[in-house]
Amino acid sequence: MESRKPRKINSKWGLIAANFLGLLPLGVLVWAFWRNQLGFNPVETALQRTGQIAVVFLLISLACTPIRRLFKWPILIKLRKIFGLYAALYAFTHFAVFAIWDYGLNLPLLWMEIQEKPFIFLGLTALIILLVLAATSFRYWQKKLGKGWRTLHRLVYVAAILILVHYFLAVKGDIFSLQGDYGAPLVAAIILVLLFLLRFPFIYRPL
Amino acid sequence: MNHEKSYSVPINPNEITPKHIYQTRRQFLKQMGVVGITALLASCAPNVGVPTDGPGLAPDEDLADNLTTYEAITGYCNFYEFTTNKEQVDENAQDFVTSPWSVMVDGMVENPKAFTMEEILANYTQEERIYRMRCVEGWSMVIPWVGFPLHQLLEDVVPTAEAKYVLFEAALVPDQMEGANSGLFPFPYLEGLRLDEAMHDLTILATGLYGESLPPQNGAPIRLVVPWKYGFKSIKSIVRISLVPDQPPTLWNTIAPQEYGFYANVNPNVDHPRWSQAERRIGETGRCETLFMNGYAEEVLSLYEGMNLTENF
Numbered sequence: 001m002e003s004r005k006p007r008k009i010n011s012k013w014g015l016i017a018a019n020f021l022g023l024l025p026l027g028v029l030v031w032a033f034w035r036n037q038l039g040f041n042p043v044e045t046a047l048q049r050t051g052q053i054a055v056v057f058l059l060i061s062l063a064c065t066p067i068r069r070l071f072k073w074p075i076l077i078k079l080r081k082i083f084g085l086y087a088a089l090y091a092f093t094h095f096a097v098f099a100i101w102d103y104g105l106n107l108p109l110l111w112m113e114i115q116e117k118p119f120i121f122l123g124l125t126a127l128i129i130l131l132v133l134a135a136t137s138f139r140y141w142q143k144k145l146g147k148g149w150r151t152l153h154r155l156v157y158v159a160a161i162l163i164l165v166h167y168f169l170a171v172k173g174d175i176f177s178l179q180g181d182y183g184a185p186l187v188a189a190i191i192l193v194l195l196f197l198l199r200f201p202f203i204y205r206p207l
Numbered sequence: 208m209n210h211e212k213s214y215s216v217p218i219n220p221n222e223i224t225p226k227h228i229y230q231t232r233r234q235f236l237k238q239m240g241v242v243g244i245t246a247l248l249a250s251c252a253p254n255v256g257v258p259t260d261g262p263g264l265a266p267d268e269d270l271a272d273n274l275t276t277y278e279a280i281t282g283y284c285n286f287y288e289f290t291t292n293k294e295q296v297d298e299n300a301q302d303f304v305t306s307p308w309s310v311m312v313d314g315m316v317e318n319p320k321a322f323t324m325e326e327i328l329a330n331y332t333q334e335e336r337i338y339r340m341r342c343v344e345g346w347s348m349v350i351p352w353v354g355f356p357l358h359q360l361l362e363d364v365v366p367t368a369e370a371k372y373v374l375f376e377a378a379l380v381p382d383q384m385e386g387a388n389s390g391l392f393p394f395p396y397l398e399g400l401r402l403d404e405a406m407h408d409l410t411i412l413a414t415g416l417y418g419e420s421l422p423p424q425n426g427a428p429i430r431l432v433v434p435w436k437y438g439f440k441s442i443k444s445i446v447r448i449s450l451v452p453d454q455p456p457t458l459w460n461t462i463a464p465q466e467y468g469f470y471a472n473v474n475p476n477v478d479h480p481r482w483s484q485a486e487r488r489i490g491e492t493g494r495c496e497t498l499f500m501n502g503y504a505e506e507v508l509s510l511y512e513g514m515n516l517t518e519n520f
Contacts, residue, residue, distance in 0.1 A: 039294050040283035040489050041346055104493055109485065116478050170481065172344070173391070174463035181291045182391055 054090035119169035353415030
């Protein structure tokens with residue numbers, strides 16, 4: 001009983017901090033856009049930054065479960081959802097920059113690019129998954145879908161893999177020989193593999 | 208700008224260029240009839256000047272492009288030996304030592320020779336060439352280079368009959384290039400041209416831009432510019448030019464041959480798995496049509512007679 005009160009305060013501040021963290025990059029981006037500080041190729045900068053931020057929030061969201069298990073922080077189950085929602089938000093912003101700002105909603109051209117370029121198709125598929133998960137992340141759907149909800153939300157692993165492939169294909173180089181501009185996606189991939197491994201009981205139990 | 212470098216370029220294009228540069232007149236072209244759909248795209252640059260014999264003059268009075276600003280040209284570059292961050296290259300390259308410098312020209316030539324930069328600037332008349340630069344990443348610029356046709360230098364060393372290709376090698380100075388040690392790229396940067404491409408009058412060795420010596424991030428002190436090919440062919444900070452009998456290995460073609468062909472001619476009809484064939488002109492908004500051979504087809508198409516340019520991309 002006594003432990004409940006501090007935990008509640010803890011959780012309230014945790015939620016505030018998570019939302020602050022979630023909105024901060026958007027604020028920085030909008031501010032930079034406003035002040036004309038997105039560099040010489042602002043569309044490219046905005047595309048890269050929103051994509052990278054989406055990856056970071058997705059990884060943070062996926063880190064919540066293993067960390068909660070290891071350190072027994074129950075609040076992380078709530079933060080998992082919040083960070084997941086921000087990952088979806090930035091992924092959507094990423095797409096909006098691509099479709100609206102970059103291609104001026106030129107639908108025939110967009111359709112052509114989606115068909116021609118596998119990495120765009122993969123990214124779009126991942127975005128749709130994230131949006132479905134975001135839409136069904138609320139208690140109403142959790143109750144309504146029952147056991148199916150868990151299964152549905154496991155699709156986040158599929159989305160994460162698609163996004164990483166999308167990231168690797170989006171940088172210059174050859175994915176098979178790993179010769180190219182692979183620094184950032186490589187770091188993301190290593191973290192993702194680690195987070196996947198930490199989900200296997202035979203790995204996290206001994207920890 | 209610093210005019211006290213040892214080989215400042217003796218031309219002031221600021222007096223020449225502005226009158227040729229008119230407001231961009233966007234021309235909307237019906238184009239891209241893919242899967243039966245017609246997409247609308249503006250043309251970036253229908254008429255950027257093709258050089259004449261005289262220095263710095265474009266023949267066509269109907270120029271339709273604005274020069275990209277000096278700040279953008281020098282602040283947004285690909286030079287992976289320094290960093291893969293295009294807007295960080297200028298800072299990382301500032302301490303790159305470009306003087307003294309010499310370019311070894313060897314291989315299948317009668318008179319192999321190491322040219323010092325002083326010799327190059329003294330022996331070859333520097334002229335202004337305003338070229339479009341189209342990066343394979345899908346962005347483009349209009350750049351007033353200062354330089355001279357490569358064929359002048361090649362003629363002086365006299366290629367032998369066996370010489371069929373030209374191999375270019377860029378400087379690799381790891382302790383001055385912090386991006387050179389990542390292990391992710393097989394440096395030194397190499398590029399190549401077929402001999403007839405290298406001898407074409409549009410192909411220049413550039414030593415300056417906007418009337419100034421090249422800053423290090425743009426490939427000081429001397430670089431290649433081949434305006435009808437994607438930017439990665441225009442190798443920077445050249446230390447060696449070798450005439451060779453066979454098609455030489457080039458960096459991007461070695462890494463990912465399925466994406467970066469040896470020819471790498473700008474060709475909107477060859478899809479790229481990553482980048483759009485509609486380009487962004489730096490400093491402008493929206494995307495516009497990419498021109499076949501970057502708009503220089505009339506001048507260079509005869510080089511490729513009888514070749515399938517989709518297979519030989």
